[in-house]
Structures are given as structure tokens and as C-alpha cells.
Amino acid sequence: MFAPIEMPLFVGVMAVAAAIAAYYVIKLKDMIYASISLALLGSLTAALIALAGFPIVAAYLVLVYVGAAVMFLIITISMLGLRGSEERDTFRGIIAAAAVFTLVIAIAFSSKLYNFYVLPYSVSAQQAASRLLSRYLLVLALIFVGQATTIVEAISIARRGGRS
Amino acid sequence: MIIVDQLTGVLLVLVSAIIMSIGVYGFTASRNLFRQLLSIEVLFNGVFLLVITLLSASPLVTVYYSIVVISVVSVEAIVVTAILVAFLRAYRTHSSTDLEESEV
Numbered sequence: 001m002f003a004p005i006e007m008p009l010f011v012g013v014m015a016v017a018a019a020i021a022a023y024y025v026i027k028l029k030d031m032i033y034a035s036i037s038l039a040l041l042g043s044l045t046a047a048l049i050a051l052a053g054f055p056i057v058a059a060y061l062v063l064v065y066v067g068a069a070v071m072f073l074i075i076t077i078s079m080l081g082l083r084g085s086e087e088r089d090t091f092r093g094i095i096a097a098a099a100v101f102t103l104v105i106a107i108a109f110s111s112k113l114y115n116f117y118v119l120p121y122s123v124s125a126q127q128a129a130s131r132l133l134s135r136y137l138l139v140l141a142l143i144f145v146g147q148a149t150t151i152v153e154a155i156s157i158a159r160r161g162g163r164s
Numbered sequence: 165m166i167i168v169d170q171l172t173g174v175l176l177v178l179v180s181a182i183i184m185s186i187g188v189y190g191f192t193a194s195r196n197l198f199r200q201l202l203s204i205e206v207l208f209n210g211v212f213l214l215v216i217t218l219l220s221a222s223p224l225v226t227v228y229y230s231i232v233v234i235s236v237v238s239v240e241a242i243v244v245t246a247i248l249v250a251f252l253r254a255y256r257t258h259s260s261t262d263l264e265e266s267e268v
Contacts, residue, residue: 004168005168007172008168011176015178015179018183018209019182019183022183022206023186025190025205025206026193026199026206031198031199035202042205045209045213048176049216052217054216054227057230060230060234065237069239069242070241072241073201073202080252086194086199087195087196088193089195092192092193094189096189096192097185097186101181101182104180104181104184114173114176115170116218117169117218118221119169119172120221121223122223123223128227131228132228132231139232143231147239153242153243154246
């Protein structure tokens with residue numbers, strides 16, 4: 001199965017938008033707007049994943065990551081009202097970022113990692129769910145326990161704030 | 165048509181590398197703990213996109229892997245936010261320099 005001819009154009013547009021959103025997460029001084037940019041970045045990453053042929057993963061990313069975790073971050077930051085000046089060591093950041101970028105690009109293009117990408121065959125939600133329940137039940141239980149623990153923790157923090 | 169797949173792969177790898185380097189820049193340049201948390205989340209988005217691109221040949225494994233990874237990262241983000249809120253309440257600061265100086 002091959003990708004349609006317009007695919008690189010859509011991926012390119014989404015990729016530029018995602019890179020801009022990532023830049024604004026770092027650049028914006030107001031933490032609330034920075035965290036909203038993170039939510040936008042998560043949504044654009046989900047769009048790229050959906051274009052790459054994984055709509056179930058994209059839906060899960062939007063629902064669980066953007067809808068729960070990033071929203072929790074946005075609400076926490078806006079309730080704390082974090083503002084003020086921020087120390088920055090730009091030189092160290094640029095050196096580290098350039099090193100990571102060079103390393104990833106060198107590895108990806110020297111070993112032609114981009115050839116690993118093929119448009120996958122579509123996985124239906126029913127197929128994924130049935131195999132998940134039959135073969136990976138323990139992992140699923142672990143996910144539920146982890147998320148339940150997170151809810152308990154969030155409630156305990158809120159109660160602690162109320163008492164003080 | 166293979167060229168279209170290759171071009172898509174190149175674009176996905178390239179945008180992953182850009183997002184990852186932006187995340188690393190934010191983490192190393194800033195001293196604000198909340199900004200560092202946001203940078204780690206940016207880094208996660210880049211790494212996740214790269215891994216999805218590389219694992220696209222086996223879609224079912226990718227779906228299961230992604231469900232686990234997204235769940236763990238969501239829990240991690242919320243737990244770290246809670247720790248930072250507790251730190252902010254205790255020390256009245258959100259700078260990592262103060263974290264190094266305080267005997268936590």
C-alpha cells in the first residue's frame with residue numbers, strides 16, 4: 001500500500017505548523033500561552049500521526065494526552081498565575097539543541113531511517129481492542145491503575161490546598 | 165509511489181528532529197521548572213513522532229506501544245506538575261537554581 005501523491009504536501013504543512021507551535025512553547029514569556037501552545041503542538045502531532053496512517057493512536061493522543069494531561073497543566077499554571085522574569089542561558093541551549101539536531105539527522109540520513117516509513121494497512125478499532133484484551137490484558141490493567149493513581153493524586157493536592 | 169512514501173518519511177524524520185532540538189533547547193536554556201517541564205513535553209512529541217515513523221511497518225505493535233507510552237507520559241506529566249506545585253508552595257520559587265541550592 002502506497003501513500004497518495006498529495007500526502008507529502010499535507011505532512012509538510014502540518015510539520016511547519018507543529019514546528020512553529022513547538023517554538024512558541026519555548027519562546028512565549030507568559031506560561032499560560034506557552035502551555036496552550038503545547039496543547040496545539042499535541043493536536044498537530046496527532047494530525048501528523050493520523051496522516052502517517054494511525055488514526056486510533058491520534059485519537060488516543062488527543063483524548064488522553066491533550067485532553068487530560070496538557071489540560072491539567074494549563075489549569076494548574078493558570079491557577080498558580082506564574083509570571084515574572086526568567087533566567088535563560090541561550091548559548092548553552094543552542095549548543096545542546098544543535099548537537100541533538102545534528103546527531104538525529106546524521107543517524108537518520110546515514111542509515112536511511114526514512115526508508116522504514118511505509119503507509120501501514122489500516123487497523124480497525126475492533127481488531128485492536130480484541131487483541132489488546134486477549135494478549136495484553138496485564139498491560140491494560142497497569143494503565144488503568146496508573147491513571148487511577150493520578151486521579152487520586154490530583155484530588156489529594158486539591159484537598160491539601162483547600163485545608164491550608 | 166515509493167518516492168512519495170520516502171518523501172513523507174523524510175519530512176516526518178525532519179520535523180521530529182526539529183521538535184526534539186527545540187525541546188532540548190528549552191530544557192537546557194531555561195531555569196524555570198515549569199518551562200523545563202513544558203520543554204520535556206515538546207521533546208516527547210518529537211521522539212514519539214520519530215518512533216511512530218520508524219515502527220510504521222508493523223501497525224498493530226505500534227498501536228499497542230503507543231497506547232502504553234501515551235498513558236505513561238500523561239501520568240508522568242501530571243505527577244511532575246503535582247511535585248512542582250508542592251515545591252512552589254514549600255519554597256515560594258520555581259527556579260531550578262533554587263532547587264539546587266535548597267537541601268531537598
